[in-house]
Amino acid sequence: MQENKFLLYGANGYTGRLIASMAHQYELVPVLAGRNEPALSLMAKELSLEYIVVDLDDTDKLVNALQSFKVVLHAAGPFKHTALKMAQACIKAGVHYLDITGEIGVFELLKKMGDPFAQKEIMVMPGVGFDVVPTDCMAKFLFDQMPEATHLKLAFASVGGKLSHGTATTMAEGMGEGGAVRENGRIIKKPLGHKGMWVNFSSKKLFTMTIPWGDISTAYTTTRIPNIETYTSVSPKTFSMLKWQGVYNWVLKLSFVRNYYKKKIKKMPAGPDEAMRKKAKSLVWGEVSNAAGKTLHANLEGPEGYTLTAISSLIILKKVLSKNFKPGYQTPAACYGADLVLEIPGVTRTMA
Template sequence: MQNQFLLYGANGYTGRLIARMAKDYGLLPVLAGRNASVLEAMGSELGLSFQVIDLSDKEKLVGLLRSFPLVLHAAGPFVHTAKPMVEACLEAGTHYIDITGEIAVFELLKRTDDLARAKNIMIMPGVGFDVVPTDCMALFLKNQMPDAVNLKLAFASIGGKLSHGTATTMAEGMGEGSAVRLNGKITRVPLGHKGMWVDFGLKKLFVMTIPWGDISTAYTTTGIPNIETYTGASPKTFQLLKWQNGFNWILKLSLVRNYYKKKIKKMPAGPSDDMRAKAKSIVWGQVENASGQQISAIQEGPEGYTLTAISSLLIAKKILSGNFKPGYQTPAACFGEDLVMEIPGVKRRLVAS
């Protein structure tokens, strides 16, 4: 069936959202994951079939993937789960997309390019809010200024909150610092080593540097050698981080990280439907050339998890219809700067720098 794909991690917050919205896009996911009882309940509720599979069972996983043209991988943290799934996809000849935002994962999967081309399959991590809106912004600005040498990207949410999966990924990265792209190379820097105020159009917010996936993907998409990524944060948090060298070692302790993971599990799984409907995601970008000329743009759209579900389904539908490029790909490089504009409610415009 041309509209059928495997949705692994279907029982997670974002996986559930993707499964619920799939029929709106004419798609028929087969739910997959490790929790049989949850998958059975979801399948019954949504009228979808399911498969119970653990990523550690490679033989069974490859056998299952051979029955599908595409897997949408939604089970993080992807730094642990992406490698076994991609290796199985390469063996089975199955297209791979995921919703990661982790730099290390993008860099890891980039190295599968030759193998994926040989198999005539596409490997595209980051098909959700990480990194579709920012990747499209990066290419949009690059096309406005082809000689750009510096790129800044910032994003924030108005009225949203984190899911368990996102919060857990952040907990696993506690104390690890941040990264920028400097003269073409990924360079480690302290978390929040820079901060600034940004006018997003809807609101003016303080932002600080974080290790967002675009440090990897925006370079692949645009070739711009110097890239910084920012997100909304309180100025108080930014000031506190100036002392981080003194306590980062504590945050790296398994005891501390596990403590925060237990706290996360006690929280709601993610934003409610009502909260998602009212919330918005906002993105700002700026490019600069060697002469110091600058071009800036802003973009607004649906709440981040809503956007992730829509963008991942749009990309899945394109691939299933034969619209793909073999090898490792980034969303905007493959589908163009206006991919994000296909998402209902997205607006983008140039602004004064």
């Protein structure tokens, strides 16, 4: 078993391709995997890599393939359809599980599977990309400054970038489902964008609204702060339109409506090109407050989201392959600390 090899499932997706193309910078060798043999074969030839064709529904073949590796990086979303199958196969094969999800339900699902992973002395860590490394590290950083915090707010923005097919498809599958917050330790459903506010990010002031970001799950695991809200930048006009969502959400949940948007997504470019990724940047803001009303703020700035995802996942992969891990369910910042995000080139963090 080669020490720097890992299985990259969903390799021919936009983010998977990016991870595969950057792996050599971290002295890592991905073996490409997925269902699409023609795409994998072409990609493997372009990058001079090995590939494996395996369907997640073929459990025996999947477990057999996994047994040749120490860790899998699962990049085939939407993860609500794929994470459980891969995680169960990892437990059977005794292989560490990493993924790049940002879905609250997936974090909560895999958290419940922590014990079987721990019993096998292996780790399950979802969210090793932009979802949720920068925000999880921000939550841990602020919690370390104020351990008695009762409330946490996290906001993020992408300046100059755009969505990949995978991200857009995941969003299409969540249309009409509303939002969520953490209140008194419990995940509570709320309308999407039920709150809005202006945020002073490091380089600009932007309007943001609440969305169901993965930190509603992970930041609580990392910090135990009982009240958490997550925000992203939107136009005030979009925010205003959401007050009517009670009227039209049922339409967005219809299969043919979601399928219509998925077909439109497939006709779009796969994701931002290299020039766009180099120019774009990601911004993160965080705030904690305690029962006495004291608040602390911090800002973080870094590479564009997909670039950051590729780098952070490779950094974490290298740690796991070097036996730097904790068995069972882990979040990035709880396992590797608030400064994990600072290992990513171009990331800066300041107290606001």
